């Protein structure tokens with residue numbers, strides 16, 4: 001059950017945070033939108049979150065998780081949260097980049113270490129993110145309560161991608177973010193912005209030759225069926241944020257707020273395990289798929305370094321052209337990352 | 344009256360110009376992007392954004408033009424079967440209520456425009472303020488509302504039934520040739 | 526809430542309001558009454574979101590290409606070409622009509638364009654050949670519906686938009702069902718011509734046939750470019766639509782010189798008018814979908830209609846019924862925009878292939894649009910041919926029987942829609 005592994009901190013009643021604390025909670029329903037569908041990490045996160053909150057509040061707090069779909073684009077969902085139409089959302093900073101410019105920091109390649117575990121540790125502890133970046137978001141009525149990784153992003157392709165020259169004239173599907181486009185131009189690729197709903201067919205027909213995503217998403221969307229190679233490049237992490245509407249959150253009674261904070265914290269370990277399990281499961285599946293064989297290659301440290309060298313100047317572009325605080329958050333984050341990786 | 348008629352004519356020409364050239368702009372953007380990719384190997388990153396801009400303008404700025412020409416899609420089966428008096432009453436009530444809805448939508452969408460403006464959202468490729476696109480929604484809806492008021496007025500003033508100020512009901516007027524169907 | 530929403534929409538619809546009004550007012554009232562905390566301003570944002578999809582840009586482009594060709598000479602060249610080969614057979618003119626509608630359907634995205642471009646010149650030829658007017662019109666209206674199945678298809682683009690499926694795959698999947706409908710109509714035409722004893726036309730000499738083929742060669746390049754280009758991965762559906770425009774332009778303006786360059790803005794104006802009328806509905810449809818998703822209405826409706834854990838066949842039959850009935854009353858685009866978000870999730874959960882579902886839906890939409898009492902194609906034909914409603918529908922029953930039979934076939938044999946996966950490498 002949800003209460004079993006809680007530390008119980010913040011609850012004056014002791015380890016069993018159940019009935020007494022929740023006795024003065026009003027019955028209420030919150031809406032929790034995600035950018036993914038049932039079975040995928042974000043949605044499962046919201047469903048688990050809902051389950052735990054229900055148990056902790058003795059059924060007083062009902063959270064309805066929403067799959068991606070009818071509520072418009074990812075950007076629309078962001079605005080829905082900002083306007084208080086929904087209380088909670090999982091969002092990718094990539095979809096707020098047109099507003100909170102600093103959020104594009106997560107598009108930079110080879111910023112986080114190649115270990116997903118270390119990356120998660122940084123996301124949990126970084127002051128640059130959990131304080132400075134959160135403040136940027138709060139200007140827009142969005143409060144990120146936590147940052148977590150859905151796994152490292154990998155490349156799939158029709159021809160091997162092991163060194164930067166493999167990207168020469170390579171048609172790479174990207175999202176429309178200028179920083180992502182810059183990142184692939186830095187390798188000499190031809191970034192082709194495209195909606196993911198057209199991506200399967202485009203890969204199949206060769207309109208684009210490659211794409212990037214966490215492994216579970218590659219498998220769930222069957223991109224491996226139409227690609228011959230997968231490069232474990234760990235060039236980036238797909239980072240998501242658990243967010244709440246700022247005014248709504250600040251107006252919550254203390255006991256309810258405590259329940260939320262506590263659950264958010266527990267969920268960090270849960271989602272780390274969830275994405276790990278999903279990514280590992282799909283990696284095995286993709287490797288063992290004999291009908292659609294995919295050659296999986298993991299980059300060596302030297303190979304990664306060759307890409308990283310080309311990716312570094314994009315950080316200057318971020319500092320000069322994207323950041324509104326001259327890259328102060330990036331510089332602080334880089335120091336924090338150095339500290340963690342030096343351990 | 345002369346001035347009003349001149350304004351009307353100007354608005355008509357302007358609407359025709361916007362509709363026609365936004366469609367051509369989309370064609371140029373999409374074709375240009377394909378050709379550029381085929382010839383030089385690189386896409387026009389601005390192509391999608393400009394096309395979207397054009398389609399929003401064409402859609403919303405086209406509302407009043409389509410209303411004038413009586414070309415908004417509707418389910419006219421019962422209307423067509425109804426006797427003259429009922430049709431006349433509906434021909435006044437429908438545009439009046441439609442105009443009201445358009446004005447309500449124009450109001451809400453201008454609130455949306457204000458919000459976009461306050462947040463300072465920019466488009467992802469050209470980094471232009473998103474409000475440049477959004478602003479055409481309330482303008483189009485408002486113009487549409489005005490045109491529906493005119494559709495109402497022409498039905499009050501004239502004996503014949505009009506589906507739009509430029510289109511009489513074809514139940515009484517067989518001149519269908521100038522309607523192009525697509 | 527569902528009852529309130531539905532009654533508002535049905536009343537406004539039947540009163541002959543522009544269709545965007547029921548689509549907007551229904552959800553707006555739902556917001557006011559049931560979700561006072563939700564700012565209607567957010568619904569306005571959906572008006573924009575609804576039409577900003579890149580996939581959707583294929584619609585105005587295919588319409589523009591069709592408009593250029595309807596203004597020019599393309600449809601007559603196709604008619605002459607097909608007629609030269611099959612005109613002399615039993616039912617030859619009828620087969621010519623069906624074949625040309627299929628071919629023109631392969632060029633244009635819409636049924637109405639096909640009715641105008643092929644129907645007008647072909648009706649005269651059919652009458653001269655001894656066909657009854659009502660038979661001629663029924664044939665034209667129903668054959669034009671094949672246009673919705675043969676790529677490019679605006680109906681399929683709309684389905685792809687709402688369901689996030691691939692336009693390219695849907696296009697491939699529609700071809701075989703389209704050809705089956707064409708074959709059924711051809712067989713019927715032969716039988717009909719025998720029964721009515723329609724005189725045979727003279728056989729066209731081979732020399733003339735070669736000439737006609739030569740003249741039709743360029744228009745025949747269209748389907749090759751659209752389908753081939755998408756399949757070969759040279760471009761996306763939207764880009765294929767752009768290339769269609771370029772091709773139509775080169776054909777009619779530069780090669781045939783049937784349209785002057787200065788006429789192009791006027792052609793684009795007609796495209797813009799239709800685009801606006803359609804896209805307003807797409808915008809309103811998105812606002813509608815947004816509100817019902819928020820209120821979880823699709824779940825309520827599908828649970829009520831389908832119960833828990835419905836079988837694939839049952840889901841497909843209900844989809845068939847709802848779309849068919851919907852299209853008898855409402856514009857096909859609106860039906861797709863409104864009903865797809867309701868049924869799509871259940872259907873996919875039941876294990877139905879999204880592409881197969883898309884073909885079924887497109888087929889029902891085509892069928893419903895040509896079916897009395899209120900199919901939109903009937904009104905189009907009534908306006909284009911200046912014939913009364915009854916004259917238009919008099920000879921439709923055999924076609925409707927054929928189409929319903931094929932619909933049942935498609936439901937029970939998904940491989941017909943999905944055959945492209947085996948056939949194409």
Ligand code: NA
Pocket residue numbers: 224225226227228229292293294295
């Ligand atoms: Na593969």
Ligand code: NA
Pocket residue numbers: 629630631632633634635671672673674675676677678679
């Ligand atoms: Na077609």
